[in-house]
Amino acid sequence: METSRSDRVKTAVLLLAAAGLIAGLALYFTNQPIAAGILWTAGVLPALATLVIEILRSLGRGEVGLDIVAALSMTAALVFGETLAAAVVAVMYAGGSFLESFAEGRARREMHALLSRVPRSATRHRNGRLEDIPLDEIAPGDRLLIRQGDMIPVDGLVASDTAFLDSSALTGESLPVRLGRDDEAMSGTTNAGEAFDLTATREARDSTYAGIVRLVEEAQASKAPMSRLADRWSLGFLAVTLVIACSAWWITGDPIRAVAVLVVATPCPLILAVPVALVAGLSRAAHFGVLIKGAGPLETMARIRTLILDKTGTLTDGRPRIVSIVGRDDNDPDQLLRLAAALDQASKHPVAQAVVSAAQERGLTLPVPTDVAEFPGEGVAGTLEGQYVIVGGSRFVAERVGQQIREDPALDDGAVLVAVAVDGRMAGHLVMSDPLREDAGAMLHRLRALGLTRILVATGDRARVAERVTDGLNLDGLRSDLSPDQKVLLVLTERKRGPVMMVGDGMNDAPALAAADVGVAMGARGAAASAEAADVVLLVDHIDRLGIGIEIAGKARRIALESVIAGIGLSVLGMIAAAFGYLTPVQGALLQEVIDVAVILNALRALRIAPEGGRVSSDIRTAEA
Structure with missing residues (x-):
């Protein structure tokens, strides 16, 4: 809410400053200079007021930024009657602030689509009925229904015979795990099998998921704020500006020369070129599927x-894949995969879906199984082309055919076996793992x-x-x-x-x-x-x-630095000319506009950054759409 309000304020300030400048110019060219000066002043005051507030906040944090130079130039121009120069400076400053706000706001809006997994309610058994309740109403001892695909909202004990959980998002284990009755299930894991009941052992605020959220909040609070490139240049530029302006006034006794120096010194290459280059970099990175949340x-x-x-x-x-197929009695590996995948079409189990995907990638034709019986978390049995096929964990299949299967050594390194039996005999197994x-x-x-x-x-x-x-x-x-x-x-x-x-x-x-x-x-x-x-x-x-993303960030930052160095160098030359009386405040403002156009055009080169080997593929364009 606070960020949104800040964005609206920056937009309003820019519109007021621009409207004041344009309307004032219209009056000035119709021989109404007094009315023009009033409109220019009216457009400057909102920008100056917000600028002063921001300066006070920065000083309260012990920071000195570019805002001071801009505020000095606007104030001096108004005091000595150079209202047009003040209006030009106000528009330039408000434009730079708006650009930064725009980039960060776009990143925030694109994030909304990524926040769908956070649980906000749970389904509880109560007096023989099911009721949806908010998370903060869950108490230890409550019996909850966890549907297929649901994230477990609180820590608890499995109250059904079996549960099959995907804990990859929580622990990093890529393959789902099977839990039995009274086994502990952590909040944040996802039900990858059939629906089961869970007895809550903690309140939501004390559960694993909530603990991780607190860790995130603590880490964000302790994280040092990112230093903006523009602010790192500001103190030195401020010192140079004040020395030239004060020297010109002291030596000549003419305050207008100091005003002209301040107007030329308005750090527009920093105010405009840096955000333009960085916003262009953000846009270019998003083009390649990299969303960067702001210039910092x-x-x-x-x-x-x-x-x-x-x-x-x-x-x-992060998804199981078949790394090898071992057939018994000269069974063809492709035929073994075809039978397993055909039967697994009837299951929503993540491993089953991975087997189906592997078969489809090989172009295998999968018949439709009949008389299918699924044993959640264990395996599937059914009829395929007149054969009775069983697919599942090695122990599950071995118990049903009365044969043992030799455990593959790869199992010790995080792989799992999917056994396949045909007409009561072990036909072979698939070795699945999460490869690099x-x-x-x-x-x-x-x-x-x-x-x-x-x-x-x-x-x-x-x-x-x-x-x-x-x-x-x-x-x-x-x-x-x-x-x-x-x-x-x-x-x-x-x-x-x-x-x-x-x-x-x-x-x-x-x-x-x-x-x-x-x-x-x-x-x-x-x-x-x-x-x-x-x-x-x-x-x-x-x-x-x-x-x-890293390459685009580096090139965008380099372009921003080039713009800053060129712009500041030209501004210093302009300040020296103003100090010697060769530029009036309005001429200084116009010269600064020319410098601005030059550095902004250079900054816009970031839109054409072409990372080595970078190519937007069809799936990225789909994501952007």
Whole structure:
């Protein structure tokens, strides 16, 4: 609400300043200079008032920004009757503030579509009926119904015979887990199987999900504010301006020369060129599926030297895939996959859907099963082309055919077996795992080329799984078995070396994303909590967009710096000319306009940034639509 009100104020100030300038010029050219001066003054006062308020707030925080130079130039111009010059300065300043606000507001609006997973209510059993209640009304001992696809709202114990939960967003484990009666289920996990009952053991505010939200809030509160590029130049520019203006007044005794210096010195290259270049960079990054939430994160992104990556959903797809097919008695692997996938069409289980997708990718024709019986969390049985087929966990299938299956060594490294039996005999099994993304190695190599000097992986997975997945990658460190608060601690430790970027997609990554100098969320399939806490969201499921975003940020910042250096240099030359009496305040304002046009045109080059290897694919264009 407060941010929205600030945006409306900036828009109104710009409209008033522009209207005052234009209407005043109309009156001036119809020989009504007094009325024109009144309108120019009326357009300046709102901008000056908001400027003074912002200056007082900045000084209260111990900050000195560009606002002081702009306020001095407007005030001096009004005091000495140079109302046209004051009006021009007011429009330029209000325009710069509006551009920054516009960029940040667009990022906020695009985030609304990513916040759909946060639970706000629960379904409770009460007197033989079901009722929907707000989360804060859940009490320990309440029996809740958790439907398929629901996120568990509070910590509790499974009150049904079995539950099948996807905890990837919470713990980083990519494969769903099976829980039995009285096993503990954490809030934030998702029901990947049939509906089950849960007995609440904690209130919502004390549950795992709420604890992670508190960690996010604490991390955001302790995070140092991002320093704007423009403000880092402001103190030196302010000192140079005051020295030239005061010297011109003291030596000549003419205050108008000081006014002219101040008008020429209005830091429009900083006020306008920097936000224009950065907004253009934001727009260009969004074109490639990288949503950066404002100019501050983009600037910081360009200076990152340390990167911390989550594993699941970031370096890996976060979805189970078939890594091998082992057939018994010379069974053809493709035929084994075809039978398993055909039967799994009748199941919504994530592993079953992965098997179906693998078969479809190979172009296999899948017959329709009949007499299907599904055992939630265990497997599926049914008839296919006159054969009785069973697909599921190795123990489940072995019990039904009276045969044992040899456990694959890959299981110790985080893989699972999907066994297949045909007409009462074991036919073989599929080995499923969450493999490394194909482009992960190339992505890390490119990030090194872009200037990152330290790359680490931080994951909640077991050490053996993490080591297997990241084997062969050029990493500077691997941290496994990490809880959300341990990830935050790692980020804070690495920040002592310099700016840190954290990349993740799960709810368990959200606190670390908030604590990092730049947090990056995989927004296409990631948790809403991570997207909300992050400074940057990759809108498509392509990790290579990270390198593209960093490259665009670096080039946009460089273009902004070029504009600033050129503009400030020209402004200093103009101030010297004004100090020697070669420019009146109005001429100084017009000269500053010429400088503004030049630096803005240069800043707009950021719209044409072409990252190496960057190409907008069809899925990115779909995301933008």
